[in-house]
Amino acid sequence: ETPEQALARFVDGVQTLQAEFSQTQIDERGETLNSSSGRMALARPGKFRWEYLRPAPQLIVTDGSRLWLYDQDLKQVSIRPAAEALQGTPAALLSQRQTLTETFSVADAGSEGAVRKLELKPKGKDSDFQSVELWLKGGTPVRMLFRDQLGGATDIQFSAIRTNGKLDATLFQFQVPKGVEVIDGSQP
Amino acid sequence: CASVQPPSTGTGLEQVSRAWEQRRSQLGAQDGFELQGRLAAKGGGLSGSLRWQQAGSRFRLRLSGPFGAGALSLEGDEALVAIKGKDLDLVTAEPEVVLAARTGWRLPLAALRWWVLGLPAPDAEAQLQLDADGRPLGFRQLGWQLRFADWRPGTPSLPGRIEAQQDNWQALLLIENLSLGAPPALSAP
Numbered sequence: 001e002t003p004e005q006a007l008a009r010f011v012d013g014v015q016t017l018q019a020e021f022s023q024t025q026i027d028e029r030g031e032t033l034n035s036s037s038g039r040m041a042l043a044r045p046g047k048f049r050w051e052y053l054r055p056a057p058q059l060i061v062t063d064g065s066r067l068w069l070y071d072q073d074l075k076q077v078s079i080r081p082a083a084e085a086l087q088g089t090p091a092a093l094l095s096q097r098q099t100l101t102e103t104f105s106v107a108d109a110g111s112e113g114a115v116r117k118l119e120l121k122p123k124g125k126d127s128d129f130q131s132v133e134l135w136l137k138g139g140t141p142v143r144m145l146f147r148d149q150l151g152g153a154t155d156i157q158f159s160a161i162r163t164n165g166k167l168d169a170t171l172f173q174f175q176v177p178k179g180v181e182v183i184d185g186s187q188p
Numbered sequence: 189c190a191s192v193q194p195p196s197t198g199t200g201l202e203q204v205s206r207a208w209e210q211r212r213s214q215l216g217a218q219d220g221f222e223l224q225g226r227l228a229a230k231g232g233g234l235s236g237s238l239r240w241q242q243a244g245s246r247f248r249l250r251l252s253g254p255f256g257a258g259a260l261s262l263e264g265d266e267a268l269v270a271i272k273g274k275d276l277d278l279v280t281a282e283p284e285v286v287l288a289a290r291t292g293w294r295l296p297l298a299a300l301r302w303w304v305l306g307l308p309a310p311d312a313e314a315q316l317q318l319d320a321d322g323r324p325l326g327f328r329q330l331g332w333q334l335r336f337a338d339w340r341p342g343t344p345s346l347p348g349r350i351e352a353q354q355d356n357w358q359a360l361l362l363i364e365n366l367s368l369g370a371p372p373a374l375s376a377p
Binding site: 025028029031033034050073076078089126147150152 | 224226228230235237239250252253254255256257258259260261272273274349360362364373
């Protein structure tokens with residue numbers, strides 16, 4: 001199975017996904033910057049939810065057209081057009097359908113047992129990431145690693161993974177709570 | 189925590205300023221710190237996770253958005269600072285000016301190293317409001333208004349939430365953890 005076929009099996013085979021995640025960020029010297037955890041969900045095409053629970057509640061939600069970035073401590077939500085905000089982020093990678101291989105070149109990065117590792121490099125010059133590594137097990141993501149422009153990395157391990165379940169649409173919408181400041185950059 | 193009124197018996201103010209002096213000498217004696225938290229510009233839509241290491245006047249600051257997007261690092265001392273990021277790799281004697289121009293972040297870097305500990309910068313005038321435990325509610329310095337909240341237990345206790353406002357720009361720093369003492373990774377120049 002070529003890297004493109006492995007990726008296609010994921011893009012076509014996994015229509016919805018729910019999982020818990022734990023995330024560690026390390027800097028370009030390998031020093032741990034922070035760690036966090038939470039839960040995520042996606043539904044193709046374009047719907048995505050990434051909810052940090054620890055150390056602090058933060059939420060990234062998109063319904064495919066608008067993306068909300070909500071920070072509970074800051075009592076602030078910024079809204080941006082999904083297409084612009086999704087460039088090369090897990091949201092784009094996980095929830096887009098056909099545009100994936102248009103925005104990333106895919107290369108084989110080996111495999112460990114049943115887990116297949118792919119390396120995706122953004123084709124455009126202005127991506128926020130140098131590369132994205134995606135570990136797939138039977139077409140389902142179990143780990144992702146984002147290499148940022150300074151050479152640091154955001155390493156995400158998934159657990160309690162459920163694919164192709166029925167997901168409620170409200171999971172991918174965001175109601176602005178009372179008293180929260182809105183920075184609306186979604187109108188062009 | 190009431191702001192400090194001149195107490196009728198005179199002991200209140202004396203006790204408070206003694207607590208403040210003790211806090212100031214304890215913190216002033218520190219040779220550095222390592223801080224982890226989140227920084228955001230209210231109203232600006234800018235926000236990111238922050239790691240700040242300080243050893244004497246040398247510092248290393250790293251700021252990045254979700255999944256490391258927009259990662260930015262600043263390293264140096266009061267004289268020269270190297271700034272690195274996407275399409276950004278330069279050394280400058282005016283990091284605050286470059287940072288604001290290239291990223292939109294307005295950060296009083298020179299003074300912030302004291303403000304994150306709840307201390308005014310040493311060689312500039314500041315009007316202080318203290319609470320009953322000798323901790324600053326806030327102060328005005330170098331054209332910035334500082335407000336402190338979410339004090340964390342410890343001796344001395346340190347602020348968990350710091351707002352710094354200049355005109356209509358308001359930065360908010362939420363400190364997840366802060367350990368005092370110069371981080372070894374930074375001490376060797």
